[in-house]
Amino acid sequence: MIIQNAPVDPLSDLLEMVHAKPACSVRLEAGGAWSLRFRPQSCKFNAVRKGECWLVVGNDQRHLRAGDCVVIKECAEFVLTSDPALEPVDAALAFGDDALAGRYGVGHDVDLLGGSVTFGPDGASQILDLLPSTLVIEGAATAAAPLGWLLDQLDSEWRSGKAGSRAACDDILRLMFVHALRADFESRGENALGWIGGLSDPPLAAVIRAIHADPARLWRLEDLADVAGQSRSTFAARFRARVGATPVEYATGWRLTIAASRLRAGRESASSIARSIGFLSDSAFGAAFKRKFGVSPGQYRAKAGPRATSEAVLTADPETAAA
Known part of the structure; x- marks a missing residue:
């Protein structure tokens, strides 16, 4: 086997230096008329596995479909809902029985996988400053092709319950986060901020x-x-x-x-x-x-x-x- 030195990769360097640690945290199933407000304390990563819903951040509304992935900046309050006109309730109500698997509403119209990304001291801004307040990577986009495959693997691991599945989910989420960053940077090209x-x-x-x-x-x-x-x-x-x-x-x-x-x-x-x-x-x-x-x-x-x-x-x- 021939081992060669890896090429210099500034994004990988920075992710290592700021100790970026994704963790697959929750699954949410919802149906009927529903609206949940989230108040994260870290950068959030969400992916729509099944169905569709709305993402509301401030005055911004985005329609999400199966395969879409979302990165929400640290401490940015957001709402996931079947209808932006509905009054949201605290998302904690959906996780009363199981902190890792939430259910809300009637039926099973929508299935989302969520995770968080934490950073070491003084490191978050070096990544987050490069991102818009809300980053949506549409599943239909060419750059999102790897995300679709990874989302399938994440879903499979989450459902399997096999030994090491949580660790595997965290590693897959890390790859999804990197691909989401890459897709965003590539889509903006010359308009990307900073050293990116x-x-x-x-x-x-x-x-x-x-x-x-x-x-x-x-x-x-x-x-x-x-x-x-x-x-x-x-x-x-x-x-x-x-x-x-x-x-x-x-x-x-x-x-x-x-x-x-x-x-x-x-x-x-x-x-x-x-x-x-x-x-x-x-x-x-x-x-x-x-x-x-x-x-x-x-x-x-x-x-x-x-x-x-x-x-x-x-x-x-x-x-x-x-x-």
Whole structure:
């Protein structure tokens, strides 16, 4: 078997760094005239398995059909209903008998699978800021083809009750979430926000991938312009217009995102992390980190919990343990 290095993939990098963890949480069956209000505390992912219904978020109404998938941003209240004119009731009423399998109304006209996606501290905005408040991927869309197959597998696992089915459902939901993000980004193309928009521009995509491939390098504007194959002025203006930050700001931001993830893991001292990602001194690292996250590396690590703090102290070099 030939094993090759995987290509650089900025979206996968970010999902790993922000600790995106989908979890398949509930199934909802409804029929007749019904209307349920949901008040999520995390990013929600829903898929219509059978039938059709309406999604209402604020003043926005969307008709959902079998195969459609929906991503609702964190803490955004929404309603699922047979008729937007109906007054909704708290969704908790549908899950009184079983917290994982809800039933409401008369009959079984609609079947939905729901899940949540949680993120690590300070990580959610890096994904959620790229998304509209309500993302609907229609099952009939070409980009949704993988979602249809995954939805079938998710439904099969949920119904099977076999050993490990919940873990399998979580893994399938993770794939569905990634495909939903990909479908949205591809549909928006040049109109996509932030660095995702940059990935649709080949010269800028080459630069973003280069930064992710070698985050410890002290990238200069001329180095990145060479990667893009453009003059410095043209490249700098194009990158800022598409990504919303200068090339060097993006490179520094990515290095600090890596640093934050490693601080949360709790296996290294702040000094060793700073050296490994290219900062020339602890003070330079501390100042840059505080500008991005509002706290020092030590304070950030302490917020991650006692395990991260204790493990970092145990693994620190004697001369840098106080950093």
